[in-house]
Amino acid sequence: MVRFDDVWLRYRHAAPGEAAEALRGVSFEIEDGGFRWLTGPSGAGKTSLLKLIYLAEHPARGRIEILGTRAARLTRREAAMLRRRIGVVYQDFRLLPQLDAYDNVALPMRLARRGEAQIEADVTEILRWVGLAHRMDAHPDELSGGEQQRIAIARAVVGRPRLLVADEPTGNLDDEQAERLMVLITALNSLGTTVIVATHNNALVERHPFPRLGLERGRLVRDG
Amino acid sequence: MARRRGDLLGVRAALSRRLLPVLVGAMSFLAALALAGALACAGLAASWRGEAASALMIQVPQPDDPDAAHDATRLAAVQRALAGDPAVRGPAVMSAAEVNRLVAPWLGGDAAALGLTLPAVINAEWAGPGTPDALAARLQTLSPGTLVKTGALWAQRVAALTASLQGCALAVLAIVALVAAAVVAVATRAGLAQLRETIETVHGLGALDADIAGRFAARATWLALVGSVGGMALALPVLAWLVWLASPFTGPARPGAFVHLPPALLALAPLLPGGAAFIGWGTAQLTVRGWLRRLP
Ligand SMILES: Nc1ncnc2c1ncn2[C@@H]1O[C@H](COP(=O)(O)OP(=O)(O)OP(=O)(O)O)[C@@H](O)[C@H]1O
Ligand SMILES: [Mg+2]
Numbered sequence: 001m002v003r004f005d006d007v008w009l010r011y012r013h014a015a016p017g018e019a020a021e022a023l024r025g026v027s028f029e030i031e032d033g034g035f036r037w038l039t040g041p042s043g044a045g046k047t048s049l050l051k052l053i054y055l056a057e058h059p060a061r062g063r064i065e066i067l068g069t070r071a072a073r074l075t076r077r078e079a080a081m082l083r084r085r086i087g088v089v090y091q092d093f094r095l096l097p098q099l100d101a102y103d104n105v106a107l108p109m110r111l112a113r114r115g116e117a118q119i120e121a122d123v124t125e126i127l128r129w130v131g132l133a134h135r136m137d138a139h140p141d142e143l144s145g146g147e148q149q150r151i152a153i154a155r156a157v158v159g160r161p162r163l164l165v166a167d168e169p170t171g172n173l174d175d176e177q178a179e180r181l182m183v184l185i186t187a188l189n190s191l192g193t194t195v196i197v198a199t200h201n202n203a204l205v206e207r208h209p210f211p212r213l214g215l216e217r218g219r220l221v222r223d224g
Numbered sequence: 225m226a227r228r229r230g231d232l233l234g235v236r237a238a239l240s241r242r243l244l245p246v247l248v249g250a251m252s253f254l255a256a257l258a259l260a261g262a263l264a265c266a267g268l269a270a271s272w273r274g275e276a277a278s279a280l281m282i283q284v285p286q287p288d289d290p291d292a293a294h295d296a297t298r299l300a301a302v303q304r305a306l307a308g309d310p311a312v313r314g315p316a317v318m319s320a321a322e323v324n325r326l327v328a329p330w331l332g333g334d335a336a337a338l339g340l341t342l343p344a345v346i347n348a349e350w351a352g353p354g355t356p357d358a359l360a361a362r363l364q365t366l367s368p369g370t371l372v373k374t375g376a377l378w379a380q381r382v383a384a385l386t387a388s389l390q391g392c393a394l395a396v397l398a399i400v401a402l403v404a405a406a407v408v409a410v411a412t413r414a415g416l417a418q419l420r421e422t423i424e425t426v427h428g429l430g431a432l433d434a435d436i437a438g439r440f441a442a443r444a445t446w447l448a449l450v451g452s453v454g455g456m457a458l459a460l461p462v463l464a465w466l467v468w469l470a471s472p473f474t475g476p477a478r479p480g481a482f483v484h485l486p487p488a489l490l491a492l493a494p495l496l497p498g499g500a501a502f503i504g505w506g507t508a509q510l511t512v513r514g515w516l517r518r519l520p
Contacts, residue, residue: 056428058520076433079520084430094425098234108429110232155429 002030002053002163002194007062009048009218021060022048024218030196035189037205038198039222040215046198047091049215050165053196054088055079067162067194084112087161087193089169093152095140102127102136105154112159126154129184131177145172153181157188164188166197170204182208233422233436238415239443244407245451248504251404252455252496253462255397259496260463262393263488269386276375276382280312280350282363283371287344291367298367299344305366309359311352318345350374401503408444408507415440416515427519437512441505448504452497463489 009023022045030036038046051057052064055071064071067085074082087108095104102123109119127133130150140148149172156164164185170178178201186208189195196213199205205212214222287299296304299317306315318326323342324334331338350356360372416423423436 054428056520080427080430080432082430083428088428094421094428096232096234096422096425098237098422099232103232107232107426111426111429111431111435 001032001065001068002196003063003065004028004049004052005063005065007052007064008060009045009052009057010060011048021218023052023059026062026215026218026220028213028220028223030194033189033192033194035186035195035210036197037210037212038196038215039200039202039205039212042200043217044215045218046215047167048218049213050088050167050196050198053163054086054165055083084108084159085162087156087159087164089149089152089156089164089166091167091171091198093140093148095148095151095155097140100137100139101132101143101151104140104151105158108155108159122158123154126158130154131180146174146177149173150177150181153184157184160188160191161193164193164195166195168198168200170199170201175203178204179207231439233419233426233439235415235419235439235443238418239411239440239447240414241447244411244444244447245454247407248404248448248451248500249455249458251400251407252452252500253459255400255496255499256456256459256463256493258393258396258400259492260459260466260489262390262397263492264467265386265389265393267488269382272379272382272386277379278349278351279375280348280356281373282306282315282346282348283343283373284346284367285343285369286341288341292365298370301366302346302363302370305359305363306346306348309352311350311356312359313349313351315346315348318347401499404448404500404503405507408448408504409511412440412444412508412511413515416512423516424519427516433513433516436516437509440512441508444504444508445501446504449497449501452500456493456496460493 004026007023007026008021010021026045026049038049040046048057052059052071053066055066055074058072066082069078069082071079096107099107105123105127106119109122124133124136127136130153132147132150132154135143135147138147140151143151149169153166153169156166166185169185170181173181182204185195185197211224212222213220282302284299284302288297290296291298291301293301303315303317306312320342323345324336326345327342328334331340352359355374355376356372360370363370363372426436
């Protein structure tokens with residue numbers, strides 16, 4: 001479960017002319033195994049909200065509960081352990097340039113010290129899912145933007161996370177790849193993973209009518 | 225399929241193979257010299273202090289004149305008194321030729337040629353407690369004008385000098401250790417800056433601080449160890465040369481001693497790479513963990 005209770009987020013170095021608060025009094029709840037689209041114009045605070053969920057920022061005010069634990073009460077070690085249960089697709093991918101596609105996807109499993117046999121089985125399977133099994137030896141700078149995005153998605157889901165957070169995961173994908181991705185995500189969702197996907201892609205949202213969280217200038221203007 | 229499992233973060237490339245070992249090597253070189261200096265001081269101090277403090281020198285002017293009781297020469301009376309004192313070991317009269325040679329530089333020529341009567345000089349070892357004041361008083365009555373000198377004052381000076389030299393050597397060791405830690409900290413920070421995005425990403429994927437810091441520390445430990453062993457390897461021949469230079473002061477080298485280095489130094493030598501490795505490990509751990517605090 002993910003629950004926000006009157007959450008405010010303030011960046012320390014707000015650009016001049018920008019609002020000091022990226023999020024203003026946001027409250028919502030996503031049940032276990034739920035799916036939410038997160039929509040809103042550019043700069044509305046979608047990435048900011050996701051950062052709070054994947055524990056990359058602390059709120060200025062309010063209460064956040066992730067997978068049943070209060071984010072503010074976590075020790076550093078507990079926070080790290082919780083992050084391992086959250087799969088994240090970053091808007092800017094964040095693949096490690098020195099690792100090839102296979103090792104990038106294997107990274108979260110290696111950090112969690114899984115066995116190499118299991119890693120090989122899972123990584124190979126997920127690379128096949130995203131259609132990049134033949135590119136597993138390529139480094140990120142040898143991959144197209146869409147291919148990098150698919151590797152980032154594979155890395156986010158390879159550990160079968162309890163919670164999947166995706167920031168514009170279809171931004172660099174064509175319609176067919178975006179649909180393939182939705183098949184993957186809804187399959188994970190139906191196996192019990194809670195999913196939240198930020199997107200500008202209205203056509204995609206209309207084809208998959210899940211409930212929506214709508215943000216505008218840091219405020220939640222739609223929930224449902 | 226051979227897959228890289230070791231260096232996930234690229235720490236190997238980020239912690240330079242050149243700069244850190246070379247600087248740590250230079251520090252180890254200096255540390256080896258300082259350590260050798262401290263040990264040499266300790267050794268010299270022990271032997272000099274012992275010899276000087278126990279040295280006893282008795283001068284008997286007009287040795288051939290009759291003594292106070294008029295039953296022997298002054299020299300014979302003093303010798304008899306010394307032989308009867310259990311605290312005096314191995315009294316030996318220096319030959320006139322030896323005394324002559326000792327004083328010639330001061331007299332500017334041969335004493336006999338100048339018509340001077342030289343005092344007799346007796347060297348002995350003082351094994352008694354405290355200073356030989358009672359002995360001096362007794363000799364004075366037997367043979368007025370007899371002087372008794374010990375090396376106690378010299379021993380004190382030697383002790384003070386060696387203590388201050390050892391203090392300097394320890395200060396050098398401490399400074400060298402601090403500089404080595406600073407070098408490791410700077411190299412680690414440079415590595416962190418280079419890998420900032422990678423570290424932020426793996427942090428976001430749930431890497432523990434201990435895991436990230438451990439990877440840097442392992443690399444820093446290895447580089448410091450390599451550098452230190454290199455620095456030691458360079459220091460040993462230099463030390464052997466210095467020991468050879470100092471041999472007139474330290475006496476003949478023990479036969480069979482490895483390149484004539486003091487055994488204590490050879491025993492302590494492995495401590496330096498060990499210390500360097502520990503400094504590398506500890507500094508890298510502290511630096512990385514401190515840096516990671518900025519991440520949520
Ligand atoms: N690190 C930061 N420091 C300061 N201000 C920031 C930072 N990140 C975002 N902001 C500001 O916070 C506001 C919300 O940004 P956010 O990235 O959450 O928007 P978004 O909805 O994800 O936009 P987009 O659709 O373009 O990705 C914006 O005004 C942005 O300028
Ligand atoms: Mg965004």
